[in-house]
Amino acid sequence: MTTTATLLDRYALVRDRIAEAARRSGRTERDIILVAVTKHADPTQIRVLLEAGHRDLGENKVQQLQQRVALVDEYLDRLRVLSGTRDAREKSADVLGEARGPSALPAPVRWHMIGHLQRNKAKKVVECCRLVHSIDSLRLAEEIQSVALRRDQVVDVLLQVNCSGEDQKHGCPPAAAGALAEQIDTMVNLRVRGLMTMAADTRADQDAAQGEAATRAAFSRCRDLFEDVARLRLGGGAFNLLSMGMSSDFEIAIEE
Known part of the structure; x- marks a missing residue:
């Protein structure tokens, strides 16, 4: 079973490899969009990526896509319900890597159909x-x-x-x-x-x-x-x- 620490280490390693490959080609990491494909991930692993600030998620099968979208939406909705409007805005923004503040709205996850x-x-x-x-x-x-x-x-x-x-x-x-x-x-x-x-x-x-x-x-x-x-x-x-x-x-x- 992949632990949270192991998953975050792997995520950081992939980001480092992306940055290095971008440098070799005369570009920057910001030029690259990493789409994390969730087909083999369990709900906890998806939440870990969200909490790490990752927003681009992908699926290659429609049924799995619908299930994953529902899972993520439920997770973000639960943050709003448990924390109240202002706290939820801040926590959801933090989860998704957006600026914090009373006017910050939860940034949506960007879903990609790749199959x-x-x-x-x-x-x-x-x-x-x-x-x-x-x-x-x-x-x-x-x-x-x-x-x-x-x-x-x-x-x-x-x-x-x-x-x-x-x-x-x-x-x-x-x-x-x-x-x-x-x-x-x-x-x-x-x-x-x-x-x-x-x-x-x-x-x-x-x-x-x-x-x-x-x-x-x-x-x-x-x-x-x-x-x-x-x-x-x-x-x-x-x-x-x-x-x-x-x-x-x-x-x-x-x-x-």
Whole structure:
């Protein structure tokens, strides 16, 4: 069982590795958003991250996303009930890393949908998420636009691109990304914020150097594509997010 101290040590280590990778690439840690995926975390571990000031949480399955959102909302609501309005504002702000003070309101957790999304689950995701990372087709974008329109809501989205070339990976082909992004940008309730990609799965017959080279190539390809699409001035000028890297390769993603 992971103790609170161990979890906080691991969290600090990841943040240190992010900062070091950012320095190697001539950037700062503030340029990087760490999304903590909660699928294997228990409620106590999620609360520990909240108390450490972390606000960006992600899920790759819709049912788990709904459960985690409800869990976090209940936790923050309980702070308000137990502590009273003013104390709750201060404690919730402290939990979420915001400025304290009598006028401070609890900053919301930013939920990210990072997994493949089916059109019939679009409504549930729009209700929960701050950013949808996995838009990979016009039909899916149209469904989310329809849901967002009914809710009178603007949804931030990333276009998922298959930069590894693997058949089993979701995502639109790189050659189609610009045109698809332009089509999505015409939807008044969607805002295209950037691109997302996943590196190739490491094969059993690859050595470490080959695997790293393949990973770096996929991330580099996505970064180049991101720069090309950014010239289209999509998302009202807010096309500025590149979602890459998981626990095994996030440093390479930052460097690229």
